[in-house]
Amino acid sequence: MNKKEIMDVLNFRHSCKEFDINKKISDDDFEVILEAGRLSPSSMGIEPWKFLVIENQELKNELGAVCWGGKVQMPTSSHLVVYLSRAAKELRFDSNYINHLLKEVKHLPEDVVSTYKGIMKSIEEARFKEDSDLEAYASEQVHIALANMMNVAAMQGIDSCPIGGIDRKAVEKILVDRGLLDTDKFNIALCGAFGYRVNDPGEKLRQGMDEIVTWIK
Ligand SMILES: Cc1cc2nc3c(=O)[nH]c(=O)nc-3n(C[C@H](O)[C@H](O)[C@H](O)COP(=O)(O)O)c2cc1C
Incomplete structure (x- = not known):
């Protein structure tokens, strides 16, 4: 990708307010979008996410009806993603999830696992005594x-x-009523709607570089 292509992509992306209900994203294309989520960085590598990908029209309508920020975006989207983030007890250094992640996903040897957990424990004690602090941190990821x-x-x-x-x-x-969410394990972080625009977005208005960047040479 050259620099112009990169800039074109950055300018193309905008917060689309209405999608074309007749246009569906192909499975191939959406697979790559999901990989971008799966391969994302996360603090301490905790990958505290789960993506509920909703194509079901009835459910998209139902969610749109209770979300002021997505009233049109949700029902018109091709794919609506509900982003879940792990609950605090799932993320404590000695939880089953962290054990699974370190041993079965990252294949870390036993001694590295215990060093890692030691670091996590001290971070938890210093920064995340309250569950709500740990959950806010997970939601950031x-x-x-x-x-x-x-x-x-x-x-x-x-x-x-x-x-x-x-x-x-x-x-x-x-989501609970439909058996799609276990609130013992996950919180709702936010949603993301994907599809194809109906209207052209206006000009992108942003602060100038000089307002947001300080160079130290
Ligand atoms: C965390 C977050 C939550 C947002 N929530 C909404 C929302 O509920 N509805 C909406 O239409 N746009 C939402 N936006 C989009 C912002 O309003 C938008 O990114 C900003 O105005 C800049 O415009 P652009 O994304 O079109 O460049 C959200 C953006 C972020 C980062």
């Missing part, structure tokens, strides 16, 4: 996955919209 997915969507000419304007309690109830 999930936002990175969404950002990567939106940019990789744009690389494929696919539009997206991050949706933080959601009624978490209402979304939680809808």
